[in-house]
Amino acid sequence: MRPGPAAFAIPGDIAxxxxxxxxxxRLLEGLRDIGHDMLHxxxxxxxxxxFDAEMAAAVAALRAVAPDRPLILDGLVFGSIDTAGLAQVRAPVIAMIHHPLALESRLxxxxxxxxxRTERDNLRLARHVLVPSPHTRRILIDRYDVPGDRITIARPGVERPRLPPAPVAPPLILSVGIxxxxxxxxxxxxxxxxxxDLDWQAVIVGNRWDAVHADALAGQIAASPAAARITLAGQVAPDVLETLYAGASIFALATRYEGHGLVFDEAIVRGLPVVSCATGAVPDTVPTAAGLLVPPDDAHAFARAVRRILSDDTLRLGMARAAADIGTLLPDWGRTTMIASRVLSRHGG
Structure with a gap:
């Protein structure tokens, strides 16, 4: 059966x-590649x-989607759009929930x-829900009363590295995240x-999603005794990021919460040991053989984990081999696309 028409509503710049x-x-591009007529x-x-005008414009755009065109709705919109407005949408709505908005930090x-409340009420209007991880599925079932048979896990795909590992000296600790x-x-x-007391350098890559936090982070680095070793790189070009991954010895992200964490897959497929936090979907995403997880918001525990990997060549190389082996088993974007395509087809697309 030929893939049918569908729509994907995403706020702001898709790039x-x-x-x-x-x-x-990647999902929008993949669905188009296999034949879906995808309206972006x-x-x-x-x-x-x-703002009120943005809310009104979003509701109007969603209402205009034809009822025979299943509509994937990005979670930033789905979890915060006015419920009465969402109820006016004629197209079958498929929610794309990376993680519930109420689980963001420092709210x-x-x-x-x-x-x-808004996301819970809106989920009752969704025909189906796409999530990136078993963790997000469990959260929606347990805290948002979504029936399990209305949720499909479409784990993100991963691209194979373009450069072979080429660790630099001193060892590079790489962190990637907004x-x-x-x-x-x-x-x-x-x-x-x-x-x-150890030899290392660190690079933090990520765009300035929260300007206040970004400025505070720059100030924290400037005041740190390690200021000369830490580079706050901001947003970098894909080729630069690929070179950083190739040159790294450790991937470190002290996240407070993740609904999946695509960057962990990107690190693992490149054979990097991971240091992160036992929170959200991270334990499901980072295998124990390839990383060390510590409690969130515990800088001392995080430092001990990084120290272990930096100081123990046997541990670091063993984790690197395990990560590389596990990386060969991670799905590509074609699999993710086919899972989403089957959901669209069940609901008219």
Whole structure:
């Protein structure tokens, strides 16, 4: 059966460099490649905190989608759009939930409660839900009352590395993630500041998603005794990132929460030992043979884990081999696309 028409509604610039946007861009491209007539709706960029005019424009755009065109709706919009407006959408709505918005870091209680209620109510209107991980599926079942048979896991694919490993000296600790409190770069900097007796260098890659946090992070690095060893690189070109991955010895992300964490797959497929936190989907994504996980928000524990890998060649090389072996088993984007395609086909696309 020929793939049918569908739509994908995404806020702002689809080329934005985050794991979520990369996932959705690859999925949109993949669905088109296998024959779906995919309408890309670029919704206002203000979600999940839109102005009134942005909310109205988004509702109008979604209402205009034909009822025979299943509509995948990005989670930043789905979890925060007005429920009454969403109820007016004629197309079958398929929610794309990377992780519930109420689980973002440093939300005030009133905001957290509002997002939880809105997303819970909106999920009752969704025909189906796509999630990137078993963890997000469990959260939606346990906390949002979504029946399990209405949720499909479409794990992100991963691209094979273009460059062979070429570790640099001193050992490079690489961290990749938007400059946002949830990513825990502040914890990483605090941890690295405790490792001045070891030889290393570190690069933090990620765009300035939260300008206030990014400025605070730059100030924290400048005040650190390790300032000369830590580079806050910001957003970098894909070729530069590929070179950094090839030159790294450790991947470190002190995240406070992840619904999946595409960057972990990118590190593992490149044979990098991972240091991260036992939170959200990270334990499901980072195998024990390939990484060390510590409690979130614990810079001392994070420093100890990095120290272990830097100081123990046998441990580091063993984890690198395990990561490389596991990386050969990770799915490609074609598999992710086919899973989403089957969901669309069941609902008219």
């Amino acid at each position: 934005t460099l985050t794991g979520g946007y990369l996932y959705e861009r 709706l670029q919704l206002p960029a203000g979600f999940p905190d839109p 005030v209680p009133a905001r957290r409660d509002h997002l939880h 400059l946002h409190p949830r990513k825990g770069h502040d914890i990483l900097v605090a941890a690295l500041s405790q490792l001045m």
